[in-house]
Amino acid sequence: xxxxxxxxxxxxxxxxxxxxxxxxxxxxxxxxxxxxxxxxxxxxxxxxxxxxxxxxxxxxxxxxxxxxxxxxxxxxxxxxxxxxxxxxxxxxxxxxxxxxxxxxxxxxxxxxxxxxxxxxxxxxxxxxxxxxxxxxxxxxxxxxxxxxxxxxxxxxxxxxxxxxxxxxxxxxxxxxxxxxxxxxxxxxxxxxxxxxxxxxxxxxxxxxxxxxxxxxxxxxxxxxxxxxxxxxxxxxxxxxxxxxxxxxxxxxxxxx
Amino acid sequence: xxxxxxxxxxxxxxxxxxxxxxxxxxxxxxxxxxxxxxxxxxxxxxxxxxxxxxxxxxxxxxxxxxxxxxxxxxxxxxxxxxxxxxxxxxxxxxxxxxxxxxxxxxxxxxxxxxxxxxxxxxxxxxxxxxxxxxxxxxxxxxxxxxxxxxxxxxxxxxxxxxxx
Numbered sequence: 001x002x003x004x005x006x007x008x009x010x011x012x013x014x015x016x017x018x019x020x021x022x023x024x025x026x027x028x029x030x031x032x033x034x035x036x037x038x039x040x041x042x043x044x045x046x047x048x049x050x051x052x053x054x055x056x057x058x059x060x061x062x063x064x065x066x067x068x069x070x071x072x073x074x075x076x077x078x079x080x081x082x083x084x085x086x087x088x089x090x091x092x093x094x095x096x097x098x099x100x101x102x103x104x105x106x107x108x109x110x111x112x113x114x115x116x117x118x119x120x121x122x123x124x125x126x127x128x129x130x131x132x133x134x135x136x137x138x139x140x141x142x143x144x145x146x147x148x149x150x151x152x153x154x155x156x157x158x159x160x161x162x163x164x165x166x167x168x169x170x171x172x173x174x175x176x177x178x179x180x181x182x183x184x185x186x187x188x189x190x191x192x193x194x195x196x197x198x199x200x201x202x203x204x205x206x207x208x209x210x211x212x213x214x215x216x217x218x219x220x221x222x223x224x225x226x227x228x229x230x231x232x233x234x235x236x237x238x239x240x241x242x243x244x245x246x247x248x249x250x251x252x253x254x255x256x
Numbered sequence: 257x258x259x260x261x262x263x264x265x266x267x268x269x270x271x272x273x274x275x276x277x278x279x280x281x282x283x284x285x286x287x288x289x290x291x292x293x294x295x296x297x298x299x300x301x302x303x304x305x306x307x308x309x310x311x312x313x314x315x316x317x318x319x320x321x322x323x324x325x326x327x328x329x330x331x332x333x334x335x336x337x338x339x340x341x342x343x344x345x346x347x348x349x350x351x352x353x354x355x356x357x358x359x360x361x362x363x364x365x366x367x368x369x370x371x372x373x374x375x376x377x378x379x380x381x382x383x384x385x386x387x388x389x390x391x392x393x394x395x396x397x398x399x400x401x402x403x404x405x406x407x408x409x410x411x412x413x414x415x416x417x418x419x420x
Binding site for chain 1: 307309310311312313340341342343344393394395396397398400404418420
């Protein structure tokens with residue numbers, strides 16, 4: 001099935017960015033199904049994935065209303081190409097080992113938690129309503145991933161080494177969390193969005209507190225990767241979308 | 257609203273409100289606070305529901321069950337609308353709902369849903385013996401809304417409906 005093309009307005013782009021973050025990270029977590037290290041973790045990863053995909057559904061539905069061209073949540077998730085995806089590079093990074101998955105979750109949730117809390121005051125009533133649900137769910141994700149980072153960092157020599165490797169690998173993707181461009185600035189000025197730069201201190205405070213408990217050192221900020229918000233992705237997103245979209249691309253409109 | 261319409265609305269509300277949660281069948285959607293509003297319009301009946309968790313898979317099932325229940329009661333096929341605002345919280349669960357949950361073996365959520373501490377400690381009373389000497393096994397349980405706990409007094413594991 002051919003891809004859909006959208007005439008993106010700032011609000012549509014803004015909503016799609018958050019929807020894509022939630023869907024891609026939710027899909028990554030779903031890849032753990034049947035392979036988690038413990039039964040409880042099997043449940044936790046699936047639960048967190050479900051929360052994120054639920055957030056994505058609400059956001060895509062709203063994006064469809066904003067666009068008003070008849071695209072529903074499924075069309076927006078399944079019929080856009082890699083270059084039309086607007087998610088952070090951080091969330092598309094492959095699961096790696098369990099340590100990497102937990103560090104990725106911590107770095108995202110430590111941002112998403114204050115982000116959604118602040119978005120509850122958005123002038124956009126739908127985004128504020130989605131935020132009110134998402135912030136409670138994210139608080140659980142933050143706590144869960146933080147507990148694992150502490151357990152692994154302050155665990156064995158092997159688990160400590162793996163957490164250190166994961167942190168080094170993912171740190172260059174954290175700069176993108178705080179980026180703003182014209183779209184974001186217009187939404188901030190309209191009172192619809194929150195300025196992510198204003199959340200940086202909170203994020204650093206949360207992450208450094210967790211790392212200190214985990215006997216880890218905060219990595220130095222160096223070269224930061226960028227591009228996801230504009231559709232320039234790492235090589236991993238295409239593979240993820242190939243799996244995510246294969247059914248709808250092969251059998252358009254299939255339902256079950 | 258005419259008396260007829262008012263009566264129809266009450267009936268529709270009762271029928272819709274009696275739909276059971278597919279995951280926790282002892283609770284109705286009225287107990288849960290998921291049923292928000294019922295309207296009688298010229299075009300038919302509209303029912304508003306609100307999701308508990310964003311990704312709760314029971315919502316689709318609940319919408320279908322409402323349609324079936326109203327049709328079965330001879331009220332025609334309603335339009336079920338999902339409303340997001342105001343966001344659902346466990347504070348909307350009725351006292352009756354909390355009592356039913358506890359009898360069913362699920363610890364009900366505490367009232368006053370607030371912020372959770374990053375490394376917080378909750379006190380959850382065992383729904384079986386009432387002891388507060390309990391411990392969390394896993395923050396994520398069999399459904400999105402539950403966590404798995406264990407009682408150190410009676411040694412029974414139990415589900416805890418998370419505060420949300």
